[in-house]
Amino acid sequence: MAEQLSVFVDNKPGRLNALTGVLRDHRINIRAMTIANHRDYGVAKLLVSDPRLAQRALMEQGFAAALQSVLAIVIEDRPGGLHAALEILAERQINVLDAYGFVVAPGQRAAWCMEVDDPDEAERLLTTHGLQVLTARELYQL
Amino acid sequence: MLPSHINFGRHDEGGNPMSVPAWNPAVEFMEREALERLQLAQLRQTVTWALKTPFYRRRLAEAGLTRSEDIASLRDLRHLPYTTKDDLREAYPDGLLAVEPEQAVRLHTSSGTTGMPTVIYHTRRDLDAWTELVARCIVATGATAGDVFQNMTHYGLFTGGLGLHYGAERVGMLVIPVSSGNTSRQIQLLRDFRATVVHATPSYLLHLHTALAGAGVTTDQLHLRKAFIGAEPHSEQIRRKIETLFGIEAYNSYGLSEMNGPGVAFECLYKTGLHLWEDAYILEIIDPHTRQPLAEGETGEIVMTTLQRQATPLLRYRTRDLSHLVSGHCPCGRSHRRLARLKGRSDDMLIINGVNVFPSQIEDLLMKTPEVGSNYLIQLEKRGALDRLVVKTEIYAKLFTGDPQTLDALRERLSEALRSAILVKPVIELHEPGSLPVSEGKARRVLDLRPAF
Numbered sequence: 257m258a259e260q261l262s263v264f265v266d267n268k269p270g271r272l273n274a275l276t277g278v279l280r281d282h283r284i285n286i287r288a289m290t291i292a293n294h295r296d297y298g299v300a301k302l303l304v305s306d307p308r309l310a311q312r313a314l315m316e317q318g319f320a321a322a323l324q325s326v327l328a329i330v331i332e333d334r335p336g337g338l339h340a341a342l343e344i345l346a347e348r349q350i351n352v353l354d355a356y357g358f359v360v361a362p363g364q365r366a367a368w369c370m371e372v373d374d375p376d377e378a379e380r381l382l383t384t385h386g387l388q389v390l391t392a393r394e395l396y397q398l
Numbered sequence: 399m400l401p402s403h404i405n406f407g408r409h410d411e412g413g414n415p416m417s418v419p420a421w422n423p424a425v426e427f428m429e430r431e432a433l434e435r436l437q438l439a440q441l442r443q444t445v446t447w448a449l450k451t452p453f454y455r456r457r458l459a460e461a462g463l464t465r466s467e468d469i470a471s472l473r474d475l476r477h478l479p480y481t482t483k484d485d486l487r488e489a490y491p492d493g494l495l496a497v498e499p500e501q502a503v504r505l506h507t508s509s510g511t512t513g514m515p516t517v518i519y520h521t522r523r524d525l526d527a528w529t530e531l532v533a534r535c536i537v538a539t540g541a542t543a544g545d546v547f548q549n550m551t552h553y554g555l556f557t558g559g560l561g562l563h564y565g566a567e568r569v570g571m572l573v574i575p576v577s578s579g580n581t582s583r584q585i586q587l588l589r590d591f592r593a594t595v596v597h598a599t600p601s602y603l604l605h606l607h608t609a610l611a612g613a614g615v616t617t618d619q620l621h622l623r624k625a626f627i628g629a630e631p632h633s634e635q636i637r638r639k640i641e642t643l644f645g646i647e648a649y650n651s652y653g654l655s656e657m658n659g660p661g662v663a664f665e666c667l668y669k670t671g672l673h674l675w676e677d678a679y680i681l682e683i684i685d686p687h688t689r690q691p692l693a694e695g696e697t698g699e700i701v702m703t704t705l706q707r708q709a710t711p712l713l714r715y716r717t718r719d720l721s722h723l724v725s726g727h728c729p730c731g732r733s734h735r736r737l738a739r740l741k742g743r744s745d746d747m748l749i750i751n752g753v754n755v756f757p758s759q760i761e762d763l764l765m766k767t768p769e770v771g772s773n774y775l776i777q778l779e780k781r782g783a784l785d786r787l788v789v790k791t792e793i794y795a796k797l798f799t800g801d802p803q804t805l806d807a808l809r810e811r812l813s814e815a816l817r818s819a820i821l822v823k824p825v826i827e828l829h830e831p832g833s834l835p836v837s838e839g840k841a842r843r844v845l846d847l848r849p850a851f
Contacts, residue, residue, distance in 0.1 A: 262800025322800030
């Protein structure tokens with residue numbers, strides 16, 4: 257499974273910029289990013305070129321940063337592409353907790369990343385149905 | 399005088415005789431009756447000294463007292479008037495000076511938050527007596543002449559630095575008078591001279607520990623054995639945290655500049671409360687509102703009378719510090735009674751929507767919660783007619799899982815726990831590690847943004 261980086265950021269001007277500054281200084285590229293607002297703070301989730309280096313660099317700068325497993329799959333970039341994948345999970349009552357996606361090749365491929373309540377079973381199901389579950393390296397090399 | 403080791407037939411857990419280190423055993427283990435006789439004699443002496451000041455001549459005459467012989471017993475103390483911080487301000491600069499100016503050899507003055515300063519003078523004998531009290535405190539913790547003492551509190555008008563400095567020298571320790579701040583130099587000195595004992599505020603020690611990690615120094619590389627912590631109220635959890643982080647023993651120190659400074663009360667090896675040197679001070683605990691004396695064990699304002707200070711004697715000084723007397727005997731065998739850890743200051747008390755809240759209650763709870771760090775800020779705001787309590791705290795980076803649900807649950811859990819502890823439901827804010835202010839001196843942790851009226 258792929259790894260995503262979760263970073264705690266104060267909900268105030270300049271903090272997100274501090275985070276991206278640390279990544280730039282370590283020549284780490286961001287593939288995808290999402291932020292959830294929780295009033296006084298936010299949690300940023302990022303897919304980056306080197307998650308472990310990114311975590312270490314951020315912790316050294318005083319950030320609270322954690323690595324989490326994330327289920328990343330390749331879907332077709334066409335109407336119904338995401339639906340086909342989610343249908344497999346819905347049939348087995350697997351719940352999606354948090355998710356985001358991005359286009360890899362317009363009209364051809366997109367990546368879909370999600371946290372689910374039963375990641376091992378989800379991975380097995382998706383693989384059985386011919387969907388590609390990505391490692392961190394594969395995800396970044398798309 | 400050299401410290402002695404006293405054995406009153408006590409035994410340790412293995413059944414071996416235990417000795418209790420003491421600087422001045424004749425006084426520290428004095429029978430209560432003898433101690434009280436000494437107090438009465440010194441109280442009369444102190445009243446004689448006080449009557450030399452314009453302030454007390456007038457104040458004591460109003461209470462019907464013109465000669466020290468009018469005091470027949472210690473019970474007569476309660477007929478004496480209280481002295482307050484405002485009295486000290488009004489008497490500034492020399493209304494409370496009880497000796498000829500040339501007899502005084504030092505003064506300590508504090509500006510205070512309201513701007514009007516106060517001052518305490520010392521004769522050479524006063525300083526000597528103060529130094530003796532500090533030496534007793536140091537030796538009671540088991541520290542010896544063989545220790546290297548790094549004094550991390552401010553030197554100068556603040557009494558913490560010089561007070562411990564002279565006490566430690568008298569004990570014979572090797573003293574490093576580095577004063578406060580300049581953390582990288584502190585670390586350098588700790589390493590170069592293998593300091594075994596430090597004196598600092600609790601918040602500074604927490605800051606120092608973070609700085610050690612930043613400098614790549616582990617506590618194993620240091621030689622620390624003990625810390626004397628004081629100058630700001632702190633919880634038992636903070637003490638334990640300091641002890642665990644550094645792998646040392648931390649001893650609580652209590653003092654205030656009006657009572658010389660440090661050396662008023664200190665924990666001994668047993669840490670069962672702070673022995674207050676009753677040959678040097680008469681201790682009372684009163685209700686801060688009714689001003690009536692309270693029974694042993696009841697929490698109230700500490701009131702003290704100096705017994706040894708000729709240059710600035712103070713009678714029944716209201717410290718505004720809150721504590722209670724610990725009942726029973728300390729296993730060390732000292733006859734001097736013990737104050738419990740300070741609960742806060744009577745003027746620290748916050749009134750939130752009519753409910754009395756002490757910042758220490760909030761700190762206690764935060765310190766019991768491993769997911770949050772050691773810095774916090776209590777902010778009071780007005781929302782319409784109501785007060786709003788916001789408690790800002792930092793998450794502890796190592797326990798961050800990346801899952802925001804866990805953090806939301808933590809926020810809710812803290813809010814509920816505080817509501818049941820202080821009866822006010824706070825808004826909990828979680829912030830990044832290191833984002834809240836760390837004070838290197840006395841930490842300011844309360845921000846009251848409510849308009850005065």
